[in-house]
Amino acid sequence: PAGWLLCYGQAVSRTAYAALFAAIGTTYGTGDGTTTFNVPDLRGRAVAGRDNMGGTAAGRLASISGLGSVGGSESVSLTAAQLPANIPNDAATTTATSIGAGSQLYGGQALSPAPASPPNISNVPYNATPITAVSSSTTVVMINPGGGSAHNNVQPTMALNKIIKATY
Numbered sequence: 001p002a003g004w005l006l007c008y009g010q011a012v013s014r015t016a017y018a019a020l021f022a023a024i025g026t027t028y029g030t031g032d033g034t035t036t037f038n039v040p041d042l043r044g045r046a047v048a049g050r051d052n053m054g055g056t057a058a059g060r061l062a063s064i065s066g067l068g069s070v071g072g073s074e075s076v077s078l079t080a081a082q083l084p085a086n087i088p089n090d091a092a093t094t095t096a097t098s099i100g101a102g103s104q105l106y107g108g109q110a111l112s113p114a115p116a117s118p119p120n121i122s123n124v125p126y127n128a129t130p131i132t133a134v135s136s137s138t139t140v141v142m143i144n145p146g147g148g149s150a151h152n153n154v155q156p157t158m159a160l161n162k163i164i165k166a167t168y
Helices: 018-024
Strands: 011-013 036-038 046-048 090-095 104-106 109-111 135-140 157-159
Parallel strands (some): 046 157
């Protein structure tokens, strides 16, 4: 609209936009150094109010509290130190039960010696097949790749006073 400027970092006249130049000066760029100055370049950036606007820091974006300062990036690659701490060392041991010849298996229990006649249970195997005890153990160890440190994940942001009115 008339009286407003798009904020794409362009240099504009210090004379034509004297009121704006008086308000922001060369905070966003000196232009040619004598007759022009730059407006903020907000292309590809989210805008945030200054962390210390009004004289007291809010502590939300302290690393970019200066007027015109920028921070953040579109992507971030984590280092090993930024991964969460995780040490799931564990061991698992399994052992199979041995059922010898002449034993009977009823409802998951081995009976030895075998009774003369099976109990009155339907669909239960009477003669157990001899098996050999089998034992195995497995140890699972995972290496801790991280240190649990926080990592920067701020979106592309510029701290500034949000309104740019070019003329009055």
